[in-house]
Amino acid sequence: MAYNNNGYNVEFLCDVDEKYRCIVCGNVLCYPLQFKTCGHRTCSGCLKEVLRSKSNPKCPIDGVNISIENVEEDEAIHQKILTFEVCCQRHLEGCNWTGLLNDLEKHLKKCQFEIIDCPKGCKEMIERQNIEKHISTNCSKREILCEFCKCSTHYDQLKSHWNACQMYLVSCPNSDECGKIARIDFDRHIRKDCKFKPIFCPFADEGCTYKGKVHDMEKHLEKDHLQHMIIFRDQIANQERIIQKQDEIIHQQENLLQDVLQRNEHSFTYYITEYSKQFNLARKCREHSVIYSDPFTVGKYGYKLSLVIFPNGNGIGKNKYLSVYLQLMRSEYDDILAWPFHCKVTIELIDQNINFDDRKNITFSLIPDKKRKQAAFMKPKNDTFTYFGSSMLASHKQLKARHYILNDTIYLKVVVKPTGDIGV
Numbered sequence: 001m002a003y004n005n006n007g008y009n010v011e012f013l014c015d016v017d018e019k020y021r022c023i024v025c026g027n028v029l030c031y032p033l034q035f036k037t038c039g040h041r042t043c044s045g046c047l048k049e050v051l052r053s054k055s056n057p058k059c060p061i062d063g064v065n066i067s068i069e070n071v072e073e074d075e076a077i078h079q080k081i082l083t084f085e086v087c088c089q090r091h092l093e094g095c096n097w098t099g100l101l102n103d104l105e106k107h108l109k110k111c112q113f114e115i116i117d118c119p120k121g122c123k124e125m126i127e128r129q130n131i132e133k134h135i136s137t138n139c140s141k142r143e144i145l146c147e148f149c150k151c152s153t154h155y156d157q158l159k160s161h162w163n164a165c166q167m168y169l170v171s172c173p174n175s176d177e178c179g180k181i182a183r184i185d186f187d188r189h190i191r192k193d194c195k196f197k198p199i200f201c202p203f204a205d206e207g208c209t210y211k212g213k214v215h216d217m218e219k220h221l222e223k224d225h226l227q228h229m230i231i232f233r234d235q236i237a238n239q240e241r242i243i244q245k246q247d248e249i250i251h252q253q254e255n256l257l258q259d260v261l262q263r264n265e266h267s268f269t270y271y272i273t274e275y276s277k278q279f280n281l282a283r284k285c286r287e288h289s290v291i292y293s294d295p296f297t298v299g300k301y302g303y304k305l306s307l308v309i310f311p312n313g314n315g316i317g318k319n320k321y322l323s324v325y326l327q328l329m330r331s332e333y334d335d336i337l338a339w340p341f342h343c344k345v346t347i348e349l350i351d352q353n354i355n356f357d358d359r360k361n362i363t364f365s366l367i368p369d370k371k372r373k374q375a376a377f378m379k380p381k382n383d384t385f386t387y388f389g390s391s392m393l394a395s396h397k398q399l400k401a402r403h404y405i406l407n408d409t410i411y412l413k414v415v416v417k418p419t420g421d422i423g424v
């Protein structure tokens with residue numbers, strides 16, 4: 001609006017008589033009101049100044065009492081004022097328009113010197129006459145075509161559009177000689193088409209981190225020969241460390257296995273059938289005085305032993321006792337076993353009573369003394385024939401009691417239990 005209801009703030013081209021001016025604001029009356037009591041006039045917007053001034057409002061010119069009932073619109077004066085000639089409010093900016101006050105508002109709606117908001121919403125205030133130029137050249141909200149994809153966008157969004165535009169031209173990181181590449185083709189270029197794609201050193205798997213163009217790679221291979229040797233050396237050292245570590249683990253596991261084996265005792269049972277016949281033979285004939293069992297081993301890789309049985313006794317047991325001994329035999333594992341042999345050994349003559357609870361086995365136990373180095377416990381040699389055990393395991397009289405002989409058969413059980421640090 002060129003004016004509000006507090007007088008016309010415009011330049012009149014004619015002299016304006018005082019009666020057309022508001023007694024409050026002094027401007028040419030705008031929608032005039034007249035006090036019926038004294039005839040003075042105010043703008044419709046200025047009346048409130050008069051009414052508000054005192055509890056008992058008076059005309060500011062002559063002091064006559066004013067009340068809202070004796071104020072009336074002065075339509076005749078209003079129409080008269082509208083015929084006064086004025087110039088455009090923006091004549092100082094260059095507008096040459098003059099005309100009736102009545103037409104001013106219409107003129108201002110298209111006055112080329114009026115400052116208006118940019119209709120594109122860029123928040124700039126522009127003279128109407130410059131708006132087209134602004135929109136086509138300066139406005140940040142002007143429409144613009146992306147030069148790459150030809151899509152329309154706002155000028156102030158062009159940069160962010162380019163960040164995503166698939167047709168935007170980008171450079172190849174490998175070489176300027178590749179020229180500019182549309183973003184949509186970039187991946188394929190890097191993957192397939194680029195002639196300047198760096199290649200990895202053929203010793204990359206061995207740890208060389210060099211990568212370069214084909215030509216540079218040739219130079220690298222010539223020049224960095226020593227570096228490659230160092231890489232190889234380090235890698236070998238590394239693998240040796242790994243092997244060493246694995247050896248340690250295997251060793252630990254072997255120890256663990258031995259530990260388990262050592263905790264286990266091993267038993268072997270041997271029987272002699274037709275015992276009375278064997279006994280008589282032993283008694284009568286020197287060559288038949290001794291019976292050897294089949295050899296047996298203590299554990300899978302342990303000592304090899306065999307029972308040596310004298311049915312008619314041996315040494316101090318001769319003619320009175322059953323003598324039973326053990327003999328260490330040569331085995332292929334002797335070299336890894338601990339010597340002298342010092343497992344706890346038990347020889348047991350089994351009572352074959354059907355009722356298990358009533359059995360009374362005759363047992364003989366022995367733990368070899370490591371320090372004494374008796375021949376019988378040493379690593380066996382070809383010519384040795386020494387044994388250890390009991391010359392008096394059971395007397396002939398004892399044998400007849402209980403059920404040591406049943407169906408003319410005796411059973412002998414050997415239990416070998418490793419003690420301490422024995423490698424069995």
Ligand SMILES: [Zn+2]
Pocket residue numbers: 005006007022023024025026027029030042043046
């Ligand atoms: Zn006024």
Ligand SMILES: [Zn+2]
Pocket residue numbers: 035038039040059060061062063064
């Ligand atoms: Zn008055």
Ligand SMILES: [Zn+2]
Pocket residue numbers: 088089090091095096097107108111112113114
């Ligand atoms: Zn104008």
Ligand SMILES: [Zn+2]
Pocket residue numbers: 118119120121122123124134135138139140141
């Ligand atoms: Zn604009």
Ligand SMILES: [Zn+2]
Pocket residue numbers: 146147148149150151161162165166167168
């Ligand atoms: Zn684009």
Ligand SMILES: [Zn+2]
Pocket residue numbers: 172173174175178189193194195196197
């Ligand atoms: Zn390239």
Ligand SMILES: [Zn+2]
Pocket residue numbers: 201202203204208209210220224228
């Ligand atoms: Zn290399």
